[in-house]
Each structure stands twice: as C-alpha cells, then as structure tokens.
Amino acid sequence: MSETAESDAAGDAESPSVAGLGGGSPDMAEYPLQVEDLRKQFGGITAVDGVSFEIEAGTMTGLIGPNGAGKSTTFNCITGMYDPDGGTVTFNGEDVTGMDPHDIAQRGLVRTFQIARELSDMTVLENMMLAPKGQRGERLWQSVLPGTRDRVIEQETELVEQVWDALEFFDIDHLASERAGNLSGGQRKLLELARAMLTDPDMLLLDEPFAGVNPTLEARLLEHVHELRKQGYTFLIVEHDMDLIMNNCERVIVMHQGKLLTDGTPEEVRSDEEVIEAYLGGQA
Amino acid sequence: MSGEPSVTDKFETTPDWQIVAVVMGIIYLAYIVSGFLIGFPLRGQINAIGNLTFYVAVFAMLSLALNLHWGYTGLFNIGVVAFMAIGVYTMAVLVKQPLSQDPTAQIGGLGLPIPVGMAAGVVVATVFGLIVSLPALRLRADYLAIVTIAFSEIMRFTFLETSIKTFTLFGTETGLGGGSGLVFNVPAPIDWLTSALYVRGPYLDFVGWFGTTLGIGNPKAVVDNLVYSIILVLVVVAFYWLLQRIGRSPFGRVLKAIREDEDVARALGKDTDWFKMQSFMVGCGLMGLVGVLWMYDQGAINPNNFRPRLTFYAWIALIIGGAGSNTGSVLGGAIFAALLFQGPVYAKNLVTTAVGSGSAPQTFAGAVAPLGNLDPGPFAYYVLGNINQLQIVFMGVVLIWLMHNRPEGLLGHRSEEAAAVDLTDRPVVSDGGEVDE
Numbered sequence: 253m254s255e256t257a258e259s260d261a262a263g264d265a266e267s268p269s270v271a272g273l274g275g276g277s278p279d280m281a282e283y284p285l286q287v288e289d290l291r292k293q294f295g296g297i298t299a300v301d302g303v304s305f306e307i308e309a310g311t312m313t314g315l316i317g318p319n320g321a322g323k324s325t326t327f328n329c330i331t332g333m334y335d336p337d338g339g340t341v342t343f344n345g346e347d348v349t350g351m352d353p354h355d356i357a358q359r360g361l362v363r364t365f366q367i368a369r370e371l372s373d374m375t376v377l378e379n380m381m382l383a384p385k386g387q388r389g390e391r392l393w394q395s396v397l398p399g400t401r402d403r404v405i406e407q408e409t410e411l412v413e414q415v416w417d418a419l420e421f422f423d424i425d426h427l428a429s430e431r432a433g434n435l436s437g438g439q440r441k442l443l444e445l446a447r448a449m450l451t452d453p454d455m456l457l458l459d460e461p462f463a464g465v466n467p468t469l470e471a472r473l474l475e476h477v478h479e480l481r482k483q484g485y486t487f488l489i490v491e492h493d494m495d496l497i498m499n500n501c502e503r504v505i506v507m508h509q510g511k512l513l514t515d516g517t518p519e520e521v522r523s524d525e526e527v528i529e530a531y532l533g534g535q536a
Numbered sequence: 537m538s539g540e541p542s543v544t545d546k547f548e549t550t551p552d553w554q555i556v557a558v559v560m561g562i563i564y565l566a567y568i569v570s571g572f573l574i575g576f577p578l579r580g581q582i583n584a585i586g587n588l589t590f591y592v593a594v595f596a597m598l599s600l601a602l603n604l605h606w607g608y609t610g611l612f613n614i615g616v617v618a619f620m621a622i623g624v625y626t627m628a629v630l631v632k633q634p635l636s637q638d639p640t641a642q643i644g645g646l647g648l649p650i651p652v653g654m655a656a657g658v659v660v661a662t663v664f665g666l667i668v669s670l671p672a673l674r675l676r677a678d679y680l681a682i683v684t685i686a687f688s689e690i691m692r693f694t695f696l697e698t699s700i701k702t703f704t705l706f707g708t709e710t711g712l713g714g715g716s717g718l719v720f721n722v723p724a725p726i727d728w729l730t731s732a733l734y735v736r737g738p739y740l741d742f743v744g745w746f747g748t749t750l751g752i753g754n755p756k757a758v759v760d761n762l763v764y765s766i767i768l769v770l771v772v773v774a775f776y777w778l779l780q781r782i783g784r785s786p787f788g789r790v791l792k793a794i795r796e797d798e799d800v801a802r803a804l805g806k807d808t809d810w811f812k813m814q815s816f817m818v819g820c821g822l823m824g825l826v827g828v829l830w831m832y833d834q835g836a837i838n839p840n841n842f843r844p845r846l847t848f849y850a851w852i853a854l855i856i857g858g859a860g861s862n863t864g865s866v867l868g869g870a871i872f873a874a875l876l877f878q879g880p881v882y883a884k885n886l887v888t889t890a891v892g893s894g895s896a897p898q899t900f901a902g903a904v905a906p907l908g909n910l911d912p913g914p915f916a917y918y919v920l921g922n923i924n925q926l927q928i929v930f931m932g933v934v935l936i937w938l939m940h941n942r943p944e945g946l947l948g949h950r951s952e953e954a955a956a957v958d959l960t961d962r963p964v965v966s967d968g969g970e971v972d973e
Contacts, residue, residue, distance in 0.1 A: 302672030357805035365803070369798035373860075374789075377959040381786070382793050383804050389956055390806075392814050396781050401956070404785060408956040416962050428826065429960050452803055 281344050282307050284455050284486055285330070291338035292325050299325040301510035302339070307455070311331070312477070312487040314497030317507035318530055323368060323490045326507070327459055331363045332356045344454065358385065360454035364461060364491075368440035372433030375442060376424065379432050380415040383450035387411070415450065422446040422476060438469030445476065455486040462496060474500060494531070498522060506530070542973050552863040552947055553636075559867060563588070563874040570882055574889045577621055578753045586761035591877055593768035594830045596869030598850040599857060600775045601822035607859035607948075608796030608813040612677045614682030615668070616823055616850045618691040621842040622664050623657035623824025624831040625695060628718045629710050643702060643711045643720055650728055661824020665817040673812045688844055695839035706855060717838030725833050726760040764833055770830060772866065775822065779862050780952075782818070789954035791815055852876065853939060855889050856946025867946055876931050884923045896921035 254532070285307040292300040300322045307313050317323050321491055328497045329336040332353040343361045357363075371379050388403035389395040419425040422442050427435060432443060441461055448456055461477075462470050481487055491497050497504055500520040506513040506521055508530040514521050547555070567588055570579045605611040609968050631653035632638075632645020648656075665787020672683040694700070695712050702711035712718070718863065722728065730739040740756075747755030782788050790811050793801040831837045849872065896917035897903045903918030919926065938945065953959060 277846040289915070333799070333803075352807070354805050354807045357803055362805070363803050369800045371793050371800060373796055374792055375953065375959070378789060378792070378954055381955055381959060382789050382806075385805055387786040388723075390790055390811075392782065392787050392818070395785030395787045395956070396778065401781070401785075405545050405956045408786070412955075412957060412959055412961075415959075447804070460735075514816070 253344070274345050276526060282309055283307065284344050285488065286342040287326075287330065287339070288342070289339040290326065290329055290336050290341065292322075292329050292334060292336050297511050300336070303507065303510070304339075305505055305512065307486060307488055308503075309486050310400035310481065310484050311341075311503060312481050312489065312501050314493070314501035314504045315488060315490045315507065316497050318340075318496060320509075321507040321530075322510040323507055324459060324509075327363065327457055327490060327509060330356075331361065331457060343479060354456070358451075360452070361457070362451050362455070363447045363457040364441075364444045364448050364459060366459040366463065368437065368444050369420060369441045370432035370435065372431065372441055374432055376419070376427050376430050376432055377412075377415060378449055379416060379443060379447055381411060382410075383447045384411055384414070385451055417535060418446050418450055422473065436469075438465040438473070440464055442469070445473065449480070453485070455488070456480075458489045460490055460492060461494060462491060501532060552861075555926065555947070556863060556870075558869050560870060563592075563870060567874070567882070570886050572883045574882075577748055578754075579758055580753070582762060583758045586765045588878055589765035589835075590761070590768060590821065591873035592870045593765060593772050594826055594869075595853045595873045595877065596866045597768075597773045597775050597826045597829075598823065599853040599865040599869040599872075600772070600779055600862060601819045601923060602820040602827065602850050602854050603859060603865040604779055604782065604791075604815055604822070606854065607861065607865070608788060608791040608795060609812060610677065611812060611819075612671070612681040612817055612852070613684045613816070613819070614681050614844070614847050614851070615688035616847040617842045617844060618684070618688035619661045619665060619820040619823035620827025620830070620846070621688075621691055621695065621837075621839075623661040623827035624837055625657075625712060626660040626716070626824075627653035627657040627828050628720060628834065629705070629712070630836060631720070631722050632710070632718065633721060634708055634710075638721060641719065642716070643718055644709050646710060652720065652925060654825070654832075657828045658821045662817045663819035665820025666813065668820075669813045669816040673809060673816065682969050685844060685847070688842075688847060692839050692842050708960060712840075715839065716778075717836055717841075719836040720832065724760065724835065724860055725764050725767075768829060771825075776862055778865060782950060783862060783954060785954070785956050786813075787811070790873075792954045849877065849931075852935060855935065855945055858945025861945075861947040862946030863952075864945055867879070871946075876927065876934060880923045880927045880930060884920050887920060898914045933945060 280479065284304040287306070288302045288304050290300050291298070295419065303322070303326055307408065315323050315326070319468075325334065328334040330341050332348070332351050332355065335350050340347055342514065343356065343359055346359065348356050348359065348361070353447065354405060371382070388400070388407050394400040395404055416425065416428070419428055422445065424439060424442050424446065427439060427443075435443060441464075443509045445456075445458070458477075461473060465473060474496075477487060477489075489497070498521075503516065504518055504521045505515045506524070506527050508526075513526055516524075560801060564585070567584060568581065571584050576584060598620075602613065602616060603615045627650075629646065630646050630648045631650050632647070633641065634647045635641065635644030637647060637934070638644065668683060668687055673682045675683075690839065695717075696715050696855050697712045701714035702709060704710070714841050726739075727736075730736040743756050745758045746759055747753070752758065777802070782791075790801060790806050790808075792807070793804075798808050801811075831841065834841075853868040853872035854865055855868070856871050857866065858864030897914045899917070903915045906912075906914045
C-alpha cells in the first residue's frame with residue numbers, strides 16, 4: 253500500500269484543499285488508524301470493553317456485530333463524539349484520544365452518521381459548501397470587512413466550481429438547489445458521503461451507509477466507495493448487512509458485547525463458529 | 537395553505553422588499569389617517585409619526601440582533617434586555633458629569649465624551665456576552681435559555697442594589713443609582729450630535745423655518761424627535777447590512793449548520809463552540825447598542841425599564857417576521873411596533889374620539905354586571921381603560937394564531953442562501969433535471 257509513512261506537510265494553509273476527486277491519493281501512514289484497548293462505560297454498562305485494531309491504508313474494512321455490540325460507541329469514541337474511559341486512538345501517528353470532534357475531523361478522519369444527517373433547511377449546495385476546510389470567510393472579520401470580503405468571494409467562486417464537480421461525481425447535481433430535507437433516504441446518504449469527501453479526508457468512517465437505501469442507490473453508493481478506495485482513501489464501515497460487508501470488504505472486524513470477537517478476511521469470519529453463534533442469538 | 541390560494545400565492549411570489557414597502561406604506565397611512573380622525577393637530581401628527589418611526593426602528597434592530605442568535609445560530613437567548621441594560625448603564629456611568637462639575641446630580645459619572653460612552657456600552661455588552669456564553673454555550677439549548685433569563689434578572693437586581701448605588705471608580709465617585717436609576721444630565725442626542733458636527737446653527741435655523749412654515753409652535757421637540765427617529769432608521773440599515781453580510785458568508789453558513797445540527801458541523805471539522813461564542817458576542821453587542829440608542833434618548837434610566845417583558849417583545853417581533861430572515865426581522869419589528877406596541881393605545885384614542893370617553897367602572901365586577909341588563913357600555917369603557925394590560929393579551933393571541941397558522945413567520949420560509957456568491961450560478965453548463973426518487 254502507500255509507502256509514504258511520513259507525509260510531507262506541503263499543504264497551503266490559506267487555500268482550501270478539496271478532495272481530489274479526479275485522482276491524487278491522500279498521503280498517510282501505513283496504518284492510519286490504530287485503536288488500542290478502547291473502553292467506554294455508561295453507568296454500569298460497559299459498551300466498549302478493551303477493543304484494539306489497526307486499519308491499513310487504502311483498504312475497506314467492515315465493522316459488524318449484532319445490535320448493542322458497541323459498534324456505534326466505538327465509532328463515537330474514535331471520532332471524539334464520546335470521551336473514551338480508557339485506551340488510545342492514534343490517527344496518522346498522532347494520539348487523538350479525547351480530542352474534540354472538529355479537531356479530529358480537521359486532521360482528516362471524517363465520519364458520516366447512521367441516520368443521514370443532512371442539514372435539512374439548507375440546500376444541497378449549501379450543505380456541500382459547508383464542508384471544505386480552510387475557508388477564509390469562516391473568520392467573521394474576513395467576511396465582513398470590505399477589503400477581505402473580496403478575497404472571500406474569490407475563494408467562494410473557486411469552491412462553487414469544486415462543489416459542482418463533486419455533485420456531478422456523485423450524480424446528485426440535478427438536486428443542487430433542492431432543500432436537503434426534501435431528498436430521499438438514499439440521496440441523503442449520497443449527499444453525506446459527498447459532503448464528507450469535500451473535507452478532503454484521509455480516512456472515512458461510515459456508520460451504516462447503506463441502511464434504508466434502495467438497491468439501485470445502494471449499488472451506486474458502493475460503486476462510489478469502491479472508486480474512492482481505488483484512489484487511495486481508507487474506509488471503515490459499520491454495517492448490519494452481513495452479505496454486503498462480506499462481498500465488499502477486504503477485512504472484517506466482528507464485535508460482540510463490547511469486545512472484539514474476530515478480525516480477519518470475510519472467508520475466515522464466515523466460518524468462525526463464535527460469529528455464527530453471536531449472530532444467531534446464542535449467549536456467548 | 538388555508539385561505540384563498542390566490543392571495544397566498546401572490547404573497548409567496550412577491551419580492552421581500554415589496555412586501556416590506558407595502559406593509560410600511562399601510563402602517564404609516566393607517567397612522568396618519570387615524571391621527572386625522574382623532575383630530576391631532578399637525579404638531580401631534582408629526583410627533584406621532586416620529587414616535588412610530590422610533591419604535592419601528594428599535595424593534596427592528598432588536599429583532600435583527602436576536603435573529604443572529606436564534607434565526608441563524610439557534611441560540612435561545614431570552615436575556616436580551618440584560619445586554620441592552622448593560623450597554624446603556626455603561627454609557628451612563630461613563631458620560632455623566634463628575635459630581636465636582638454637576639453638584640446637583642445625585643450620582644456622578646466619569647464625564648467622558650458621548651461617543652466613548654456609546655462605544656464602551658457596546659464593548660461591555662459584548663464582553664458580558666462572552667462571559668455568559670462561556671459556561672452556557674457548552675450546554676444544550678434549553679440551558680442557555682435558563683442561564684440568559686436568570687442573567688437578565690440578576691442584572692436588573694444588581695442595578696437595583698443599594699450597596700452599589702454609589703461607588704468609586706478610578707478615584708471618581710459614581711454609581712448605578714439603585715432603584716431611582718440614573719439621569720443622563722448630558723445634552724440630548726440631537727443637541728449633542730448637531731454640536732458635535734458643527735451644524736447646530738443651521739439646524740436651529742431649519743427648525744425655526746420648519747415651525748413657521750407649518751405653523752407649529754415650539755417646533756424643536758417634535759423636529760428633534762423626528763430627526764432622531766430617522767437617524768435610528770439609518771442605524772437599522774447599518775444593522776441590516778452587517779447581518780446580511782454575516783449571513784451571506786462562509787461564517788453564516790457554519791452558523792446555519794449549527795442551528796440545523798451541531799454534531800454535523802463538528803463532524804465536518806468546525807469548531808462550533810467558537811462560532812457560537814462569536815455569534816453570541818456580536819448579537820449581544822448589537823443589543824447593547826440598541827439599549828444605548830433607545831434609553832439615551834429617554835434621558836434617564838431605571839432598572840425597571842429592563843424587565844424581561846422587553847426581551848419577549850423582541851421575540852414576538854422576530855417570530856412575526858420569521859426567524860432566519862433579516863428582511864423578515866425588520867418587517868416583524870415594524871409590525872410589532874405599529875400593531876401590538878403602539879397600536880392598542882391608538883385604537884383606544886380612536887374609539888374614545890368616536891364614542892366619547894364614558895366613565896369606566898373601577899372594578900371588573902362593575903364592568904361585567906351591566907352586561908346582564910344588555911348594557912355593554914361599562915364593559916367597553918372598562919376594556920378601553922385597561923388597554924395597556926390587554927396589550928399583553930393581544931400579543932399572546934397573535935402568537936398563538938401564528939403558531940397555528942404560520943409558525944415560520946411572515947418571511948421565515950424564504951431561505952436566504954448562506955454564501956458570498958450565487959451558488960446556483962454554475963460556471964460550466966450542466967443538464968438540469970427534476971427531483972427523482
């Protein structure tokens with residue numbers, strides 16, 4: 253996979269970088285995400301109980317498990333939505349445990365949500381324009397003062413173009429001016445993925461990206477994910493649908509009752525007795 | 537959706553500025569006509585228009601500032617009045633003459649120039665906005681509401697407090713005046729402004745000319761009133777300009793995203809706490825400025841000018857106009873001021889002119905009892921006599937009606953695109969299409 257263990261930080265802080273949707277793989281470590289002995293408790297319930305795994309760059313890994321296995325909690329701990337009670341999360345060599353969600357997202361680890369969380373009263377275009385990093389106009393004074401406002405407008409003009417390209421890539425350009433709340437479930441998932449891509453991430457965590465999506469759109473979404481993976485993006489996907497994960501991921505991590513059950517190729521996991529038992533409802 | 541579709545459709549397709557222009561036209565026409573019906577002399581008529589404009593302007597400003605908090609960022613601030621009070625109290629303490637200069641005053645000040653006092657009022661309101669936001673914005677929306685309304689009452693009781701009625705600041709004896717408040721004892725706004733701009737002479741000549749031409753005795757008070765109101769309208773334009781610029785920018789886009797779903801904004805790498813703090817501070821600063829502009833003109837301030845009622849007036853104005861729309865905020869401010877704030881008193885005057893002011897009964901029982909004899913007179917007079925209390929009831933009725941029939945407010949449904957450029961203006965030609973499922 254990617255040999256650029258030490259990426260050269262040649263980023264121009266001023267100009268926002270939008271996902272190179274036409275190519276250009278992100279620079280990152282061989283194992284961009286390392287989770288070590290992660291723990292999270294809610295009251296007396298241990299939701300995540302000492303989970304460890306590493307995700308290899310440029311791969312697509314599935315995280316599966318029955319309801320209540322702790323998949324979403326693990327996601328929330330990795331992305332900073334929850335503060336883990338123990339363990340560490342390392343992203344691109346940096347310890348990001350307990351960081352704020354926005355700090356983690358700024359570092360290139362971006363998530364989507366289980367229930368598509370489009371910003372419903374904003375148009376698809378506004379949703380997309382929100383995502384790019386390093387927008388000058390996000391500084392209040394730059395947006396207000398006459399001198400700096402021109403540069404903000406300049407940058408917005410560039411961003412609009414990139415946003416339209418991304419909309420086209422994800423085949424939702426015909427919905428551009430629509431309120432995001434009017435989109436169908438599948439279209440929202442596409443919008444969420446497209447929006448996450450515009451933040452120029454290194455790695456994407458998708459929380460049930462295919463739930464509630466009709467088969468046609470599901471195929472399209474999958475196609476996009478595969479294409480992006482080929483470009484070098486790394487994916488970690490939480491999903492309920494076993495077949496979907498088995499057929500599309502190189503590697504599968506199985507969780508059960510807050511613990512890591514198995515970690516291996518789809519074939520290995522498929523033949524694992526414990527996994528079958530966990531899914532058939534047997535008490536481990 | 538209810539009502540005649542033609543009227544509704546027409547309203548939906550009319551440009552915002554036309555709606556505002558038409559509503560303003562109707563309001564002013566109604567006031568002028570009812571002024572004539574009541575039999576105001578020209579002087580009274582001009583004064584009434586000045587007052588109307590004054591309240592339209594201050595409520596439009598308040599509504600605009602609140603729109604930044606609630607309409608854009610989703611911050612539930614119900615302590616608006618506290619920031620107004622902080623603004624104007626700061627100004628009063630700074631600009632009042634020191635006791636050495638003005639021995640008749642009960643409370644002295646620092647004697648600083650008026651613009652310094654105004655600017656300091658805005659700055660201090662902003663700083664208090666920061667202080668309130670520090671603990672509150674990290675909590676959920678409803679806690680911000682609790683913190684802000686508690687803060688507004690805490691501030692009012694602080695201003696009422698006798699132990700800080702007087703204190704020494706930078707070696708000068710000053711204070712907040714306690715329950716009796718503070719009297720500015722500095723030149724009134726127009727007097728100060730005309731002197732500061734070196735146009736006092738020409739202005740007084742103009743006032744004299746105005747009075748003799750229209751045959752108004754002692755014209756200065758009414759002309760001052762009118763001119764000050766017009767200046768406030770210019771400030772409304774400045775507020776509007778500023779808030780439009782904030783709204784139509786990447787900054788405004790993040791605020792809008794926070795309103796819609798803060799977790800999403802964070803997941804996209806936006807430091808939402810910082811954005812919320814900035815939005816809160818700017819809004820509070822503007823509220824402080826409204827306090828300064830409103831109360832400086834009154835000449836004196838008192839803690840009881842700053843009851844929570846005023847906060848809710850601002851909210852009603854914003855809800856009428858439509859949260860999220862700056863144009864709607866201005867419209868809401870105007871409609872609130874004209875219809876709900878000033879309207880009932882006008883209606884009372886109109887009715888009393890028409891049917892004469894009978895003797896109103898003193899008690900509710902005295903008003904209701906004659907209804908049994910089919911004599912509505914005493915009840916009607918009783919209602920008229922209590923119009924100020926009923927005003928609040930009217931506001932409640934309007935709010936309930938709006939919640940049921942138009943919860944988004946008059947212009948709240950019009951999305952103002954949060955971007956510095958027109959997003960739909962695609963650089964490359966694309967093949968459009970309908971929404972597919």
